[in-house]
Amino acid sequence: MPELDKTYTPAEVEARWYQRWLDDKCFEADPARVSATRPAYSIVIPPPNVTGVLHMGHVLNNTIQDILSRRARMLGKEVLWLPGTDHAGIATQNVVEKTLKKQGAIKHRDDLGREKLVEKIWEWKEKHGDIIIDQLKKMGCSCDWSRQRFTFDDDYNACVMRVFVDLYKKGLIYRGKRMVNWCPSSLTALSDEEVIPTAQSGFMYYFKVQVVEQPDTWLTIATTRPETIPGDTAVAVNPKDERYAHLIGKHIRRPLPLENQASIPIVGDDHVDFEFGTGVLKVTPAHDKADFEIGQRHKLEVIDVLHPNAILNDLAGKDLAGLDRFEGRKKAVELLKEMEVLVKEEPHQNNVGFSERAGVPIEPRLSEQWFLKYPSVKESQDVVANGEMKFHPDRWAKTYDHWLTGIQDWCISRQVWWGHRIPVWYKKGSDRSALSDGTVHCGTEPPSDPENWEQDPDVLDTWFSSWLWPFATMGWTGDKAKDAANPTLRAFYPTTDLVTGPDIIFFWVARMIMAGFEWMGELPFKNVYFTGIIRDKQGRKMSKSLGNSPDPLDLISRYSADALRFGIMRSAPLGQDIRYDEQNVELGRNFCTKLWNAARFRQMQGGETETEISATLLSSDDKWILLRLNTAIAEVTAALEDYRFSDATSTLYRFFWSEYCDWYIEASKATLQGTDDKRKANTLAVIDFVLSNTLRLFHPFMPFITEELWHGMAFNADLPADQGGNSIMVAKWPKPLDADELAHFGILPEDEKTANDKYEAVNLGRNLKSTFNINKRVRFVLKPAQELPTHEIEVLRILLNAEPLDVDAAFAPTQGTPSALTPLGTLFLPLDGLIDVEAERARIGKEVAKVESELEKVTAKLADEKFTSKVPQKVLDEHQQRKTDWQEKLAKLKEMISALG
RNA sequence: GCGCGGAUAGCUCAGUGGUAGAGCGGCUCGCUUACACCGAGUUGGUCGGGGGUUCGAAUCCCUCUCCGCGCACCA
Numbered sequence: 001m002p003e004l005d006k007t008y009t010p011a012e013v014e015a016r017w018y019q020r021w022l023d024d025k026c027f028e029a030d031p032a033r034v035s036a037t038r039p040a041y042s043i044v045i046p047p048p049n050v051t052g053v054l055h056m057g058h059v060l061n062n063t064i065q066d067i068l069s070r071r072a073r074m075l076g077k078e079v080l081w082l083p084g085t086d087h088a089g090i091a092t093q094n095v096v097e098k099t100l101k102k103q104g105a106i107k108h109r110d111d112l113g114r115e116k117l118v119e120k121i122w123e124w125k126e127k128h129g130d131i132i133i134d135q136l137k138k139m140g141c142s143c144d145w146s147r148q149r150f151t152f153d154d155d156y157n158a159c160v161m162r163v164f165v166d167l168y169k170k171g172l173i174y175r176g177k178r179m180v181n182w183c184p185s186s187l188t189a190l191s192d193e194e195v196i197p198t199a200q201s202g203f204m205y206y207f208k209v210q211v212v213e214q215p216d217t218w219l220t221i222a223t224t225r226p227e228t229i230p231g232d233t234a235v236a237v238n239p240k241d242e243r244y245a246h247l248i249g250k251h252i253r254r255p256l257p258l259e260n261q262a263s264i265p266i267v268g269d270d271h272v273d274f275e276f277g278t279g280v281l282k283v284t285p286a287h288d289k290a291d292f293e294i295g296q297r298h299k300l301e302v303i304d305v306l307h308p309n310a311i312l313n314d315l316a317g318k319d320l321a322g323l324d325r326f327e328g329r330k331k332a333v334e335l336l337k338e339m340e341v342l343v344k345e346e347p348h349q350n351n352v353g354f355s356e357r358a359g360v361p362i363e364p365r366l367s368e369q370w371f372l373k374y375p376s377v378k379e380s381q382d383v384v385a386n387g388e389m390k391f392h393p394d395r396w397a398k399t400y401d402h403w404l405t406g407i408q409d410w411c412i413s414r415q416v417w418w419g420h421r422i423p424v425w426y427k428k429g430s431d432r433s434a435l436s437d438g439t440v441h442c443g444t445e446p447p448s449d450p451e452n453w454e455q456d457p458d459v460l461d462t463w464f465s466s467w468l469w470p471f472a473t474m475g476w477t478g479d480k481a482k483d484a485a486n487p488t489l490r491a492f493y494p495t496t497d498l499v500t501g502p503d504i505i506f507f508w509v510a511r512m513i514m515a516g517f518e519w520m521g522e523l524p525f526k527n528v529y530f531t532g533i534i535r536d537k538q539g540r541k542m543s544k545s546l547g548n549s550p551d552p553l554d555l556i557s558r559y560s561a562d563a564l565r566f567g568i569m570r571s572a573p574l575g576q577d578i579r580y581d582e583q584n585v586e587l588g589r590n591f592c593t594k595l596w597n598a599a600r601f602r603q604m605q606g607g608e609t610e611t612e613i614s615a616t617l618l619s620s621d622d623k624w625i626l627l628r629l630n631t632a633i634a635e636v637t638a639a640l641e642d643y644r645f646s647d648a649t650s651t652l653y654r655f656f657w658s659e660y661c662d663w664y665i666e667a668s669k670a671t672l673q674g675t676d677d678k679r680k681a682n683t684l685a686v687i688d689f690v691l692s693n694t695l696r697l698f699h700p701f702m703p704f705i706t707e708e709l710w711h712g713m714a715f716n717a718d719l720p721a722d723q724g725g726n727s728i729m730v731a732k733w734p735k736p737l738d739a740d741e742l743a744h745f746g747i748l749p750e751d752e753k754t755a756n757d758k759y760e761a762v763n764l765g766r767n768l769k770s771t772f773n774i775n776k777r778v779r780f781v782l783k784p785a786q787e788l789p790t791h792e793i794e795v796l797r798i799l800l801n802a803e804p805l806d807v808d809a810a811f812a813p814t815q816g817t818p819s820a821l822t823p824l825g826t827l828f829l830p831l832d833g834l835i836d837v838e839a840e841r842a843r844i845g846k847e848v849a850k851v852e853s854e855l856e857k858v859t860a861k862l863a864d865e866k867f868t869s870k871v872p873q874k875v876l877d878e879h880q881q882r883k884t885d886w887q888e889k890l891a892k893l894k895e896m897i898s899a900l901g
Numbered sequence: 902g903c904g905c906g907g908a909u910a911g912c913u914c915a916g917u918g919g920u921a922g923a924g925c926g927g928c929u930c931g932c933u934u935a936c937a938c939c940g941a942g943u944u945g946g947u948c949g950g951g952g953g954u955u956c957g958a959a960u961c962c963c964u965c966u967c968c969g970c971g972c973a974c975c976a
Contacts, residue, residue, distance in 0.1 A: 402971090577906090
């Protein structure tokens with residue numbers, strides 16, 4: 001056995017093993033190896049932004065995927081964890097544009113033009129694209145890097161084009177002039193999902209307008225956006241509103257712009273809520289979704305008073321033109337004041353939609369966009385509703401179902417340049433509003449006479465490429481015969497698990513399911529695990545602007561990747577948000593150190609790795625730890641099968657730290673420090689057995705240190721290469737000893753009690769020592785309740801740190817000797833009158849009080865006829881037994897007090 | 902407004918009808934030949950409030966309060 005270093009050096013170990021795993025192609029999936037006895041297991045990574053950097057959310061998400069993948073390998077499956085990145089259209093273009101502007105290279109993207117800018121973005125991608133991938137590698141992620149994909153790869157691009165053309169031909173993609181969410185910063189349309197409603201404190205402005213036909217009548221209108229008054233083309237009231245109904249059909253004078261105070265109609269529309277504001281609504285069809293609909297119903301004029309970048313245009317009038325929308329608001333209020341029509345302004349809370357990527361308020365805007373009527377909606381809804389696809393936690397199924405029920409068409413076009421260009425060409429000189437077969441071309445290839453055509457300038461929403469991820473990454477071609485012969489698709493689609501955040505359930509998960517059905521005829525994954533959101537200690541979401549997100553790479557360098565992984569998994573209960581606390585990572589590091597030292601301890605006992613355990617030589621402690629190991633294996637296995645990762649880590653922690661290290665190893669020192677070589681070798685065999693199982697149980701969580709120790713302890717030595725000889729990654733996942741094996745070792749369930757009783761006696765003895773402030777080795781005397789083997793006495797002595805431990809059935813303590821009732825008998829701490837009798841009396845008195853109170857409770861219950869007559873026999877027996885136990889204990893405690901004198 | 906989570910020890914969380922738990926922290930001891938990134942001991946709770954069902958409720962029902970999230974509305 002090679003000797004382990006005194007201290008663990010994770011940085012060196014982690015780098016070395018990761019390279020070795022890569023060299024040995026340990027992560028590479030081979031569809032040819034899939035068989036009935038070697039089933040496939042697959043996950044596709046939620047592709048991070050190609051120019052992004054790793055954050056804690058990635059750590060959580062990818063640790064889980066790695067745990068699932070690594071365990072699947074240990075279960076003997078052929079595993080494909082398929083990695084890659086996405087091009088994140090708007091975000092990436094924003095970053096590059098901003099950088100170029102900062103460098104002074106451009107003022108506006110038009111200065112460079114489409115081709116040049118896209119070139120610059122590619123340069124950026126080449127430079128930054130591998131950062132996040134390298135970071136995932138630092139975490140230990142066991143992805144098949146040979147299959148790494150990017151949403152802009154040629155093959156992938158072809159999939160996107162094919163899908164667009166297919167949907168277009170099916171009539172599901174159409175072009176329409178509609179109100180969309182417009183981002184004035186990125187100058188593009190956004191889908192509803194990319195708009196985040198955000199509470200804003202603003203003002204509600206009340207202003208009055210004159211009814212043209214009745215100059216004495218004034219109406220008061222409430223608005224939050226006075227700058228859009230020049231775009232008003234009507235005011236609306238509810239026809240059922242008695243205050244105003246008689247005015248329908250008349251007109252009011254629009255106050256702005258000053259040079260064009262047009263007369264606009266008063267219309268009746270049910271949309272108006274007469275409880276809200278004044279019950280009179282100004283209608284701006286160009287700048288509000290609801291207003292646009294009112295406008296449609298009443299055939300109102302549409303006046304767009306904003307430039308695309310939200311600067312007011314000439315139609316807003318000379319006072320407002322050229323102002324930004326927010327400055328324009330102030331100016332409009334001033335003008336209303338000057339005209340003396342501003343009635344009041346009140347602070348007002350409302351929700352304003354913000355662009356998810358650019359962080360600015362979006363502007364509802366009428367524009368020509370491409371829309372998609374979602375395909376395969378019913379299948380997608382059913383597959384989750386009927387439980388064929390499982391969500392964990394399953395409450396997300398309800399959210400998913402709700403969204404699909406009220407689903408709206410998806411605006412898929414974006415007015416940026418970094419993205420998949422829409423494969424539609426228009427015949428030059430043709431009228432785009434009246435397209436026909438001859439004037440529009442939609443195809444994966446340009447028209448044969450490209451000089452006569454112009455391609456649509458728009459690109460597709462990034463999610464329009466991401467929704468194909470589960471099969472486009474596997475080489476899907478859309479050709480039935482080819483795809484049927486594609487070994488990767490055949491073996492690994494549908495994938496097994498998807499791990500993602502619930503915030504992208506609509507953006508991504510739902511759409512992937514639809515795409516799966518539409519083009520593969522099948523669901524894309526069988527289980528979806530939704531992680532929680534990582535929050536800081538105060539419960540705030542982690543964000544760049546708050547600066548409360550730690551850098552995972554920094555954590556790795558300070559604590560190791562294993563520590564980070566273990567720490568984050570320990571604090572991530574199923575379905576709940578995670579309070580991140582660096583202490584958990586520190587605890588992960590401590591755990592690694594403990595593991596390292598426990599392995600070193602084993603090595604220091606010498607001897608080769610022992611494999612044969614002799615049933616006849618097993619001590620009660622050996623049997624106990626084997627039973628505890630069985631429980632731990634069963635618990636961890638069950639927890640992982642239910643995606644309860646933090647439960648799994650709790651079990652690992654409890655088993656290893658408290659059961660194995662604190663009790664078993666300490667107890668086995670009786671043997672290891674003894675002179676019986678046969679027993680010693682047998683205990684070492686038990687230790688090796690337990691450690692080799694422990695390392696395997698830990699491996700999915702802490703891949704590096706477990707691999708290092710697997711080899712360091714030579715547990716790989718006698719194993720075939722593909723079963724752990726080469727790497728712990730493919731060692732067999734532990735199984736509890738079955739009934740036959742337990743019988744072979746002569747282990748009975750009640751063996752657990754034998755050791756437990758002993759440990760309880762130890763606890764009580766230690767407690768005695770600390771009560772009397774004894775911190776040296778001292779003499780204990782046990783007056784045994786039954787005969788004890790010498791080995792057990794030696795274990796007791798070591799655990800009690802007693803010198804000596806006398807066993808004396810006839811022990812007659814001097815008055816005042818502290819003692820404790822233990823399952824093994826009465827344990828005395830003879831201090832030869834050195835103790836404070838009063839302190840001891842107080843100590844036992846406290847215990848008496850507790851026992852008396854418990855006894856009182858149970859006695860009262862048993863005296864209550866309502867209780868005894870209604871309760872099941874089993875519960876009654878339990879209570880009876882409890883009463884007897886407390887009574888006995890009380891009697892003995894009283895004896896102890898009287899023995900004090 | 903509708904829906905979904907959550908409220909248990911100082912902190913993070915287990916605990917779905919039968920004697921309230923764990924880890925961390927705090928405090929007190931201790932460098933006993935694996936480990937001070939450690940060991941031993943100890944201290945912490947009328948289980949958010951109120952009502953109900955029950956012999957018995959942290960647990961089931963009703964109701965209220967507070968925190969978080971989603972959807973709708975948002976003039």
